[in-house]
Amino acid sequence: MKVVDGQYGTRRPSTTARAAAPPPPRRGPLLVTAAFAALGGSLVPAAAVPALWRIWQFYAMLFGLFAAVELVAVVVVLGWPTRRTARAGALTAAASLALWVAARPLGLLTRFDPWQPADTVAGFTDYVAAALQVVAVFGFLVVARRRARPRPSALRRVSAWIVLFPVLLLVLATGTAATVAAGDGITAPAASPLLDGGTVEYCRPDGIPLEMDITRPRPAAGPAPVALFLHGGGFVTGNRRPAGPGALLAGARLVPLRDALTARGFAVASIDYRLAPAARWPAPLTDARCAVRFLEANAATLHLDPARVTVLGTGTGGTLASLLGVAREAGSTIRAVAALNAPAAFDLAGEDPLTRASILLALGRAPATLRSASPLAYPAAGAPPFLIGQGGRESADFAAHLREAGVPVTTGDGDPAAVADFLAAAAG
Template structure:
């Protein structure tokens, strides 16, 4: 006990001499930043099993960094101090740096390690990066600000009110990103063996990324069957080949109905995954679809299919890809380069035929086009079936309209192509007749 100016004071403890700052409170900013870091870590962690099947080194790198960040989040929430906040901010910065190195800079050259996370939504890795940015700046702000041992009730309530929408956004995007990234964990793995034992096969491997195809054989097929290539919709940024799960939310039931009707009519169906934008820029989706047609042609005997009777159909931008298969030139040879890649019939449902004219588009549609294709006029023209409408196109069904679909149909008719217009209920009958 010491006497200073007539006042008795207690000596400082060893701890308080060096750290007079009280522990941080679990306020709105700390909780929001911590949950953002948690979501940013869980998204790549959910894709680690799929990444492991491609290359274990990348899987261990992503898995280890995600595990360290999860531990850091637990530490900062359990023991909220400036030290733990700085540690969590450091892990968020490291995860963000890994994303920058692997995606914008493309320095991990073996293949893009984020592709397994982008099989349902092509921007899943961007969601993870955005969460890491929120976590980094939030945790740095928490670590730098002065702690308030007893902040007023008004201060605490105001902070929660201001940050509550951000917290909800963080929770929603983190959960959706983790579900999308983990979709590849379940289901049958694609096989490279075409022995009839597996209905899921790997049809192409662009840039080291294996792409899967589900082959549904007709119920009765004594002879090689015609086959329809099914292309899912989703604006080129969402969806996958599966009839159920998060990738089938847009057109899964419609695909199932057409698939069952075709197989009952003696026509096989091949449903594929293709690389999604913005993770894989145009023309990756079309190059993958063309590679799928060449795969079906080259492996028709092993798959018990007729290579001379291949059709294509899709909903939305899946229909746009189907139209491009019938009219557009080959975008890169890739695998099976010497094999023909044309289709005999096309059915497009609600498929936009032109992306060059934004007149009258609502902001959401405009934003989705820019996200998928960018702003370059050459790319927008290259992705528009209207650009290639002319002689040589196969018989085409244009169902339920679509942007500039009437213009596309008129140009095909002027070029002497057989065009049918109608509704989605006519898809099965049209394809069965066209592939006889």
Template sequence: MSEQPRSLIAAPHPDVAPLPAPAPRVLRGVPYGEVDGGRPLELDLWLPEAGHGPAPLVLFVHGGAWRRGRRDDMGLRTRHWNPGPFARIAAAGFAVACADYRLSGEARFPAPLDDLRAALRWLELRAPELGVDTARTVVWGESAGGHLASLLALDPAAPATGAVIWYAPSDLTVPRGPFDPHSATTPEALLLGAAPATVPERARAASPVARVHRDAPPFLLVHGEQDTMVPATHSEALATRLREAGAPVELHTVPGADHGWHGAPDDVVDEVFKRSLRFARGLVS
């Protein structure tokens, strides 16, 4: 096949591809990046009502132990909400982008973090068309997605105004709860490509507690006190490190809540969401 037909058949590059028609104010499956030999990287967008100038942005990062998950899933306790959590965030005046990233069965760290950086780059590039102000970006993630969102917010090159982090790992170097850094079969090991104890530099690079700096944006860390998968000491350790660096941080623990807010009453989960949204709004107002 000649080069000309090949170039015509290929899908348009995400930098110039036409945006889908909104239906209504939700864009599904928008390609934002290409990975050689891999699947296209896509995101979903919830856009607020037009007419109030460029909207601040929430970049949401889904959980799933870095190995599974859906970009438009905020977790077990929000799946039945109607309207859903992203529609609620958009109703508060934000644009919401829920981005794919490569999972640990596809590529090892730092691939998923690179993908989220690419999503931010694409959103900045297409911001005028979308009516989005990426200079006011809050990253929001849960579980493994909260871990990646923390790293993204701590990247001095990322345009993060702040971070909302739910029950996320913060340290891949020391044992906490069920995590054993010497095991090659944990989700953390699958993310890194080896037992964390055998690749200490990589494990440290993937640990938010080791990436803290004094210019970090404000963090809200929320964690269940009875979390059996990712102990609350992860958020406590990150909060301590941020305070020591002089960076702003709020830590809120939820009594009786396990991972994913399992075991917490509905009204408590609703208040966690509202607290998180208030925090995000306060950063961009």
């Protein structure tokens, strides 16, 4: 045996060596912020796993595995903060970020885009998850590389918390909102005891199932006319549900319009469509056209009248409805269009910064794309009767454009009863 510090036994670091070793990192604001960013970034795909499971179990298990590993890493780094656990946290966050890069920017997961189920309320939910992972990687790496002070002063600790506390609040808020948005598709809307309805899949573009809620008056008296409702949200947010975060972001106009229409014998079909930036234009218009074809092709099964299909929408949903009227597919039998508070044209010049940013996010800046999304840019001859309510960007010019082409145009304030009366009169 060797003699170490006057004793027999194994070699141990001396007191001087132990004092010279760098102290382990503390649970300071940077570590906590990085941990909560990693937590939010892992909960977003975890919340989308149930919806993903219904499409393809392999992707659901892959997302669940990455989320579970990162959750364990967060618990470990918060419970035992060392440089090694911080590096492990950075590694798991980087792996989750690599999964997003492989699926979304690179498109290497070719069967379908597995992030789409997380983007049914906001089309940028997966981008929020990726941004949180970037914050987590950066924070953990800084913690792992920075030399901690053995005894930082109280002033230094308080100053660090003051500086990073707004960042921590932002991380918590965005992580919570993105998780709620990603998990909104788990629960189904509550059924009404006064109405007869159900949910069907109406289209599956690029392997992504899109759902439609159909509400019928009760009791049903033969095939009913149908109104296809298209929600607003700037092509970026919103969904078909009558309540919840998607309805809040879409403007929550569905329920009064649905009730007014069902009182007049209409069935109401409300759809989800793909959102930007997860899906680029013309994906929303393609999905809306697919919904019209579905209603016409399955009218007998759904107890609908295929000759009395109408369309209404609010906000940019009204823009989609207008496009269905003026840019109709061959053989379309749309009887009337109601567009409420709907932009009729998209032009970046002269817009306020918020509107300009939303247009860029949804449509980009290419003039051809902006024109293709603008009902005002299409010939109006042969279009069905229109109701234009509550204005909207260049809607007055659009109404004049329709009238010049001989299309009957009604204007109003968007009152649900007036809208329902217009559609009922047009459907016959």
